[in-house]
Amino acid sequence: MDKPKGVAFLLSQLGAYGAQRFAERLRPLDIEPRHVGLLRMISVSEGASQQELGERMGVVPSRMVSFVDDLEDRGLVERGRNPKDRRAYALHLTEKGTKMLRQAMLVSVEHNEEICAPLSQDERDVLAQLLDRLAGAHNLIPGVHPGYRHLR
Numbered sequence: 001m002d003k004p005k006g007v008a009f010l011l012s013q014l015g016a017y018g019a020q021r022f023a024e025r026l027r028p029l030d031i032e033p034r035h036v037g038l039l040r041m042i043s044v045s046e047g048a049s050q051q052e053l054g055e056r057m058g059v060v061p062s063r064m065v066s067f068v069d070d071l072e073d074r075g076l077v078e079r080g081r082n083p084k085d086r087r088a089y090a091l092h093l094t095e096k097g098t099k100m101l102r103q104a105m106l107v108s109v110e111h112n113e114e115i116c117a118p119l120s121q122d123e124r125d126v127l128a129q130l131l132d133r134l135a136g137a138h139n140l141i142p143g144v145h146p147g148y149r150h151l152r
Contacts, residue, residue, distance in 0.1 A: 018115055025107045029100065035076070036104040037145055038067060042077060042091050043101055049088040050079075057144050076100055 022033050041053055054064035068091065071077040076097035079089035093101065116124050140146060 014115075018111075021114070022108070022111050025111055026104060029103055029107070031074075031100065031104060033145075034067070034147070035071060035074075036101070036108070038071060039076060039093065039097055039101040039104065041144075042093055043098070046092055047082070047090040049082055049085065049090060051088060053091065056141070058141065058146070071097070 019033065026032060026036065038053070038057070041057060042048070045053060045056075050064050050068050051061065053059075054061055057064075059067065068077060068079070072079060074096075075094055078092050078094050080092060082088040082090040119127065135142070
């Protein structure tokens with residue numbers, strides 16, 4: 001039987017494998033990839049509201065509330081009053097959240113190295129450019145996994 005050669009299939013196959021491996025690598029930290037994504041978003045948008053981040057990530061408000069509740073229960077995020085809008089909460093990483101994000105980003109770098117090990121640096125650069133172009137052509141939000149839309 002011939003191997004499937006479709007680019008879409010190969011992207012899906014590698015994406016599923018990569019997501020599974022990343023989740024496995026994060027397990028010792030007791031967090032999931034979805035946690036890492038939100039921690040990263042909060043770190044680059046310190047003080048943003050749940051609503052702002054939810055809109056940026058494509059997460060409906062009710063799911064965003066429970067998602068932030070989970071991180072707050074873990075001591076990784078804190079809600080504070082938003083000085084611009086008293087009805088909204090501003091999100092900030094706690095010291096524990098900052099440390100967790102640093103650890104997760106180290107795992108992410110190791111994960112990227114494992115996935116890309118068969119490629120030279122030049123090949124990695126070309127592949128990243130091509131994938132970035134494809135993502136842009138399909139209006140994917142840079143740096144945001146589309147799976148956030150389906151969070152429970």
